[in-house]
Amino acid sequence: MTPEQALQDIKALEDPQKAAEMAAYHKVERPYLGVSNPQLDxxxxxxxxxxxxxxxxxxxxxxxxxxxxxxxxxxxxxxxxARIKPDQAVWDEICRWVPMFDAWAIADHACGAGARRLFLDDGRLDTVESWTQDENLWVRRAAMVITLPWTKSTHPKPEELAQRERILGWAAGYVNDPEWFIQKSVSWWLRSLSKHDPERVRQFMNDYGAGMKAFARKDATRLL
Structure with missing residues (x-):
């Protein structure tokens, strides 16, 4: 299997009508082929x-x-x-993509890949923290999306709890960001956390909720 063959495999499934629909939906200027996620899977x-x-x-x-x-x-x-050893080259490749993020669908899939590498090596959080100050809103958003695994534990270990608090600090720094997708990334993170630690989400909302957009407040707390 060569890279060129892989791309040809995708192109062989091209559907022009669906491609036009996808281009209209995603609203980002790039080539679309109309290939579905199950086909890619x-x-x-x-x-x-x-x-x-x-x-x-x-x-x-x-x-x-x-x-x-x-x-x-x-x-x-x-x-x-889930398991790749060693995985530094994979992490480096995913990090290479991050500055090129310009749409939610692609960024979310890339963050899904990166989250597995990140959760297994929390030292990489230092890199992710630098994204929170990036001019590109999609890079800032990625810091929340790629750290979603930290929302999913009901009984986190002490080090995991400390990492969760670190990420919540980033979320607090995003509260006054006017970008819709940034607000949404914060509410998504909090909503996910509310399934496992609702009291911590209530505390965050008490401390910072007034600064969030109304839709984000509603989304963050709708499972409480």
Whole structure:
């Protein structure tokens, strides 16, 4: 399996009508092929059978650099894996993508891949923290999306609880950010956390909720 073959596999499924619909929906100027996520899932699972980690990184980098919507999502799916050792090259490739984020769908798939690498090596939170000051709103948003695993534990270990508090500090810094997608990333994080630690979310809302947009306050607390 070569990078070029992987891209041809995606292009072979092109559907011009669906591509036009996707372009209208996502509203970001780039090529669309009209290939669905289930179709991409079938492809990347086949690619994995034929490749090792180094080859997957090479394929993912090639697909990402094509700038094709489905290829970028395929790249992220290919690198979304729970156990990879060593995984520094995978993390480095995902971090290479981050400054190029410009839309939620691609960014969310990439953050899904990155979250697995991040949660297994919390020293990488230092890198993610630098994203919170980036001029690109999608990079700032990624800091919340990629850290969602820290919202999912009902009984976190002490070090995990400290990391959660660190990320909540970033969220507090976002409260006055006027960008809709930034506000949404904070409310998403809090809503996810509310399933496991509702009291901590109530505390956050008491401290910072007044500064949030009304829709974000509602979204953050709708499961409480």
């Amino acid at each position: 079938a492809l990347y699972k086949d690619w994995r059978k034929e490749t090792d980690i180094a080859q997957r990184i090479e394929i993912a980098a090639y697909l990402w650099d094509s700038n094709i919507h489905e290829a970028r999502i395929g790249a992220a799916k290919l690198l979304t894996q």
